[in-house]
Amino acid sequence: MDLHEDRGPLHRIERRGPRHQGDARGTWPRRCAGACVPVARATRQAVCRLRRRRVRGPQDRKRAWCMSGLQDLRMPHQGWRLLRDNGQAVIPDLHAHPAVWGVRPVLFTIDGQPVATYSFFVTLGLVVAVLLYRYNTKDRAVGNNGLYIALAAVVGGIVGAKLPMWIVNLPQIIATPLDPAVWLSGRTIVGGIIGGVLAVWLVKRKLGIKQRLGNYLVPSLTAGIFFGRIGCFLAGCCYGTATALPWGVNFGDGVLRNPTQLYEALFVLGLFVYSQLMKDRFAPGELFRFFMITYFSWRFLIEFIRVNPVWMLGLTYYQVVALGVVVAYVIKGMYRKASGSAIGGS
Known part of the structure; x- marks a missing residue:
């Protein structure tokens, strides 16, 4: 801009x-x-x-x-x-910044064609997530169910990550529908997670799958988010507010900012280690519920030092969504415990 x-x-x-x-x-x-x-x-x-x-x-x-x-x-x-x-x-204008922006927006070039750092790390995170899911489920009799769930999570995650951006950029899409930039620019992790969850739920309901493999999705999700946030940091998106802390980062405008991308990368790295070690010790689906409550609680808090506009009740759009997800999964866990049945879930 x-x-x-x-x-x-x-x-x-x-x-x-x-x-x-x-x-x-x-x-x-x-x-x-x-x-x-x-x-x-x-x-x-x-x-x-x-x-x-x-x-x-x-x-x-x-x-x-x-x-x-x-x-x-x-x-x-x-x-x-x-x-x-x-x-x-x-x-x-919270996201206006100079043309030269980011720590390393271009990772390398191939035959003179630049490879965007953000796109590279998002793709790397997706590949690692799929391979890790396959590794974690290879010794378990998941059959084709595991493949269907993985495909649903990937497709739903991609659509969910892009859909909010398409809605925001709808005027530009209508004005220039043939411009790939308006279709490919922007994505949101929150939308990706919610889209993946909804897609898995729909596929399981449609195919009558009763198997609960959510525990094995958590390490893949956290690994994918980790690489995505590294890409965010190097590209200079999803940054934080101005700070006087010694580790503040200048993304190009001379202002030292909270590297909220790295804060989240470290947080999900800890979640990855924990979930990879504990995936077989939780009841089916319970580790996934733990992840949803923990990650969206974190997202609610980190938004206080991120540069996003207030949407309603003094909260940003992502905080409202995160709060809704946390409340929904807490109620779901309470209902499951009270009923003593394993219904719903991933």
Whole structure:
């Protein structure tokens, strides 16, 4: 996305009314800049205070890092409040960034053709997930059921990951339906997981499969997410809010940000090790339920330091979805325990 120098990453919402009538000379840049002054001043003062604290000693340095972490959670809401109190109706363009963006957006080239880092790692994660699922089920009498479930999970995951992006980009798709970029750009892990779960449920219902293989899907899911998040980090997507923590990463705009991609990669790596070791110790389907509750609880929390717009009730779209998934699987587990039967599940 091109970023005009006179506009910056904040775009004003035009408010119609008597006070703004006759505003034909284009005075909005000055007003927008005026609205940005409180945010810039508050940010500069916070950073200066943290820098002064960090030079006093080890204890003060640790305290400053903790305070900077709290500031990460408060700064977006403080900035929007300052803009509102300043009398300007503006919204942040949360994903506008320079043309050169990311740690390593192109991994390598083949005959002069660049290979995108993100696409490479997503494909690698998919291959590893399929091979790992096959390895974990090779000594179990799954027959063709395992193949059907794996295919349903892959196809449903791909469609689920793309469908929200297609909905968001619907105007561009209608305008340029033959442009592959508008069809291939963007995907979401949350949609991929939900799409895969729904596809597996439909296939099992259609074919009358009673076998519960969800426990063996969890290591594959976590491995796939791990490689996907490495690709996100190198490509510079799904990044976090600005931070003064020492491991903040500059993705191209000169701002140190929380590497939320690496936070999630480490989290799912731990889930992978645990699920691979414990997959045979859980009752059928219970490890999958544990994964859904744990991962979506994590996703709800990590969204507080990710750059995503608020959707409703002060929460982002992903937080609302994650909360719904957690509640659904908790209720499902309670119902299963109360009924004493193994119904539903993956």
